[in-house]
Amino acid sequence: MSRYIGIDLGGTAIKHGVVDQKGTVLTSGSTRTPDRGREGILSCMAEIARRYMDLYPILGIGVGTAGAVDFARGRVLGHSPNIPGWGDTPVRELLLERLDLPVAVDNDANCMALAEMHAGAGRGCRSAFFLTLGTGIGSAVVVDGRLLRGAHSLGGEWGHSTIVHNGRMCACGRRGHLEAYASAPALVRRTLELARQGLPSVYAELSDAAAGALDSEEVFKAAAAGDAAAAQALTETASYLADGIASAVNLLDPERIVLGGGMAVAGSPFVGAVVEEVRTRVHSAVTPYVDLVTAELGNRAGFIGAALLLLDSMAGTAG
C-alpha cells in the first residue's frame, strides 16, 4: 500500500495525517500554527513528517496552503496576509533539504478538490467544478480526472470573477468580484446594511463592536429564526453565487458542482436556493444536467488532498 503525508497549513492550525492512495486516512492530527515565520513553520512541518515516518513507510509529502502556489516549482507565491512570513517561499526545496522525500505543494482549493474527487463528493466523476465559501471564495476545476492548474499555475481563481461590472470593491483591490458579493464577510456586511436600512432584524441596533464580531454562522441562524435582514441577505447571496456558478458551468459543463466551506451545509435552505437559482441561470440546454452537491470531507479535505497531490503530480497535470 502507498502511504503519503498530507499537511494543510492554515492561519491558526496545521492539520495533518497519513493517507493511502485511495484517500483513506490512516492517522491524523492537528498542531497550532507556529508564529515564528517561515523557519518556524517549516521546522514544525518537518517534525510532523518525521513523527509519521517513524510509524509508516512514506512515499512522499504533500502541502496545501492558502494563496497562489506555483505547483510546478513547489513554491508559494506573493503575500500571505494570514500567515506572516510565508509568502514567496520555495516550500518544496526547503522541505526536501530537511526530509529527503518527494514533496508537492498546492493551494488549498486544489487540495480540497483532489480529496473530494478521490474520497468524497466527486467520487466517480471525470470532471467537476469546486467552490469553497468562506472568508474568501476558492475554486478548482477538474477536467478529465485532472486538476486544471493553468499555464502558469494561476488558474482556479473563480472568487475573482466579475459578476457586477465595476461593482463592489473586492479584498483583492479590483471591483465586482464574486467574492465581494458571496463570501462570508460579504453576507455579514449585507445583513447589517439591510438591518440598518430598516428591515426587521435583531441586528438593527447593533453596536459597532458587536457588528464587527458577527459571523456568517450567526446570520444563518438568525435567518432560520425569521430575521428579515438575514433572510434577505441570504437570498441575495444565493442569487449572486448562482450567477457565478452558472457562468462557470456554461464554460466548463462539468459533470458535478461541489460546494464546500462553512456556508455549504448539506440540506440547508441556502444550498437549496443556490441549486434552484443555478438551474434558472445556466444555459437552458444545461439545466437538466445541473448536479450540485455539498462537499463531504469537511476540514479534513485539505490534508487528504495534500497527500494525494503526489499521486496527481505523477499522473501529470492539465494546463
Place this chain on the structure above:
Amino acid sequence: MSRYIGIDLGGTAIKHGVVDQKGTVLTSGSTRTPDRGREGILSCMAEIARRYMDLYPILGIGVGTAGAVDFARGRVLGHSPNIPGWGDTPVRELLLERLDLPVAVDNDANCMALAEMHAGAGRGCRSAFFLTLGTGIGSAVVVDGRLLRGAHSLGGEWGHSTIVHNGRMCACGRRGHLEAYASAPALVRRTLELARQGLPSVYAELSDAAAGALDSEEVFKAAAAGDAAAAQALTETASYLADGIASAVNLLDPERIVLGGGMAVAGSPFVGAVVEEVRTRVHSAVTPYVDLVTAELGNRAGFIGAALLLLDSMAGTAG
C-alpha cells in the same frame, strides 16, 4: 499525407475545402446555403464531399455549425434560428448513410479554435481561450492541447456568462450576459442609445429604418472618424469584454487568449483597449502573462477546423 474535408455551415453560405493534418488548405470553395431545410443541406454537403472525393483520397469529413452540438453523437441539438429545419439533426448518422466515411460534427467556435491552434494564432500553445465576436459571442477552451467540450458537450458558452447581475436581457432569454453587452448588435444598440441621449453623433437623428440597418463595422468607422457616441460605445464595450475575458482567464490561466470575429481586427484601437483593460482586470499575479492576440485565419477557420475535428476526435477529448 492525410486529407480531410471541412464543411462550415452558415446561415447564408457553406464554406468548404480539403485540408491536410497540419491545417494546410489544398483547395476550397463556397456554396450558397440551400433553403430547403435539413434534406437540402445534407444533399448539398454530400455533393460537395463527393466532388472532393473524386480529386483526393479523403480520410474523413468534418462539419462545423452554429448552435449546440453533441460532439460524441455527431448531432446538432435544439433550434437553429438562422438555419431553418437544421436543429435536432443527427448529422453524422445521416452523412454516413450518404458517404460511408468517418464524420465528425462540432460547433463553429470549437472549429475556429482547432484551426487557430493548428495553423493560426494558437500555434505552439498547449492551452488557449478563444472568443469570437459577432452577432453572438462564441467561445472555446483548449486545455493540454485538446478542446474542453464538457461532460455533455455543452461547454464553451462564455457568451452567456453573467457580467452584470440581473442586467440587460440577452438573446437567450436570460439576463446580464456578456453577449448582451459586447456583441456586435449590443455595440450598435448602445451607440444609438448614446446618440439619442445627446452625445455628438452622426446617428443622433437617424430614422428607425436606418438605425435598423446600422452594423458594427460602420460604428467602428464612425468612432475612428471622431463620432462621440460611437467612440463611447466602443470604450464601454471594450470594458465589458475585458471583464468577461478577465474572469475566464482567472479561472483557466491559459497560455494565450485569441479574439476572432468581425470586431477583432489586428492592430485596431478597440483590440488595444481590450488588452489594456484585461491587464487591469485580471488577478494581479496573472497580469504579466496576459497574451491576447487576434485570430489569423478569418472566415476560413470554420472549415479548416471542421476538417481537423477528425484528428482531434481520434486523439480523444477533454471533458
